[in-house]
Amino acid sequence: MLNSSQVIGVGIITGAYSLMLFLLYKSKKTIEEMKKARESRRRRRIKQKINSVMHAVIERRR
């Protein structure tokens, strides 16, 4: 049987380790979300650039 110190100790170790894993999971999710936001911003910028070039080409042809 575990004595009271052992119960508290195992509880702290499990709790601390679980919290670490949870924070890692949350952080990883944040990093992925921020990456997605960066990529969509980049795509939007490229699209804008392409549109402006196309617009200029059409204008010149006219």
Place this chain on the structure above:
Amino acid sequence: MEAEIGLSRGLSMWHLMMMGMGMMIGAGVFVATGISIGFAGPGGVLVAFALNGLVALFSAMSFAELASALPTAGGAYTYIDEAFKGLIGFISGWLNWFALTVAGSLYAITFATYTVFLLEGTEWFSSLGVESELVIKALALLIIAVFVVINYIGVSETGNIENLITIGQMSTLLFIGAFAVFYTILHPERLSHFSNFVPNGWAKVLAAMGFTYVGFEGYEVIAHAGEEAFNPKESIPKAILYSVIAVTTTYLLFAFAAIVGADVSPENLTAWFASHGAVGMGEAIKDLMPYGGLLITLAAIFSSTSALNATIYSSTRVLFAISRDGKLPRFISKIHPVRRVPHIALALSSVIIVTVAMALPIEDVAASADIVFLLIFLLVNAAVIKIRRERGNELDYGFMMPYFPFIPLAAIALQGVLSIWIFDVSPTAWFITLGWLGIGLALSFRYSEAREVKEVPEREVVFGEWLPEGYKILVAVSNPKNAQYLARVGETIARAKNGELALVSVVTVPEQTPLDEAPRFAGPALELLRKVREGLKGDVNVRGVVYYAHSVYRGILSAIRNKNADLLVLGWRGRSRLGYIFGSNLDRLVEAPCDVLLVKPGEGEEIKRILFPTSGGPHSLLAAEIARIFALENNASVTVLYVDTEGTERKRIERRLEPVMKLLNGARSTLKVVRSSDPKTAILSECRGHDLAIMGASEGSIFTKSLFGELPVEVAKKCEKTVFLVKKDLGRRSWLRRWIG
């Protein structure tokens, strides 16, 4: 500065993790764990490690956030100075320097202690009859001297060896941990070693946390690599966080192994570890498994030497930075004219490392390092709050920690408590830290007039303007013997393509020396660029630029990205260096994100007959373009050589080479088919009748690191005439080769 422009992103998340874990498993764990079990008990140490992992993760999240937003800045001092400036900025740098030097002392003593631990078992050592303590101090002094000399010479990049050491450390500790788990399954009675879980009370657990904290610092080195990391906004935060979790898990298993391994009754366990002190871990692992003592000793020796090297280098750089900022006497930031290292900063760091290692017992050394690291990390957590509140909107974060600001606030509180609790283990350490802080404060008043450091540009324009559009050719010049020739090659291509030419020379300084100091060594490079320009015809727009970098390839890659270069022209002497195809810099540069022309100058400069061996492919198309340019420029003939090894019909060969022949349009070209089973000999024999050989890289698997391919490189080595090796940038395919190959 250099990192403002995307560089050769050579470090993946795996590399970054290796760096972080290598620094964390410095050596502290080998010393501090045994001592901590001696006062906190078996359960106390496991609890201390788990909680330390959590506290370290809190701080790691702060570092990850700052590193993702300020990838050019490196180290705790820079972040704290960025947030607070003034006195706090100086004190953090002052403490950071002390922490690193004290950690260096700890690693040197750990090396010596475990070496003596290994030797003590031998008859030879016993027959000497020398005091172990004396040998430990002498060995510590010796290893410090060795690494000071290494740092003075300027060798700091140990590359893959560091990675191998880290893999060795991690796998040894994990193997010992896994063995212990297996051993406990077979001998469950060993779990009784935990019956006296915290024999001296829970307060000692806090002391153990503070005392073992030195094993949880080191991940901040990942932030330093910001400018070289691939996809830094994602990889740096991930590498920092993963490293902390991986190391915490390893430590828990390692401590568990020592506790179940010690061959002693449960009631005497804590006293047994207390009596063995720093080598308690070694003794316990020796009891646990065959050759355990040898295994743990080698792991400790390797860990401590690699960490000692890194701390000497880092402490020198921190001291240099403080002095250069005008917060300490300026003579400290002097750079050695030949070695290009801050030799006075290195000498002062070495003095502190030696003094602490010689004067203090290992417990006090470890405790001093713990206190100072805790205080610095406390300030970093405060910095992350201040920076996000004041500059959050303007910074481009790759990671923002969740539950802000509760996590950094919790880290500040916990680190404050832990640093105070270390008083319980070593009051001396606190007195030393306070004394050091006092000296720092006194100096801060003496040197309060910190000068603003002048921003030194990453590059210095020597001459010329750069137009925003057009074909851009970048010629890397460094060797005065071939610089003129390379520039003329670049000029010829630029003229034909209506493009522009950039002559680039890179001035390097060792990693220990900040780039700001590089301009003082730029004299010969500036002179060379001016001289080379004088020898050109002058009908092409030419720009001369000097880049400052820690290595030639980094400087050139920076120039490629900055200039958006289309073609890079490099010179090669025709000899390979051991372990490389061309050389340490050229091997990386030929994989640059643009077309590459590698020139091996040979006999004679007149070009009347050009040999163009080819079997088709994308690189040959670029080679054909270049062959045409030189044929028209020199009114030369081009022999397109196809070495047929399979007996192919001539018509099929002509069809295959049709795109190449089309590109030679306008030049006097003839196709020559040679039947031979040995293409190298066939090409070399044809070379004799020509003045210049131009070859495209051969297509290889993306997983092989053959650069230009074996055949072109072999021909270029053996051919006595001038050889051009041409490589086209294949976009994603080249990118894959750069990272996988």
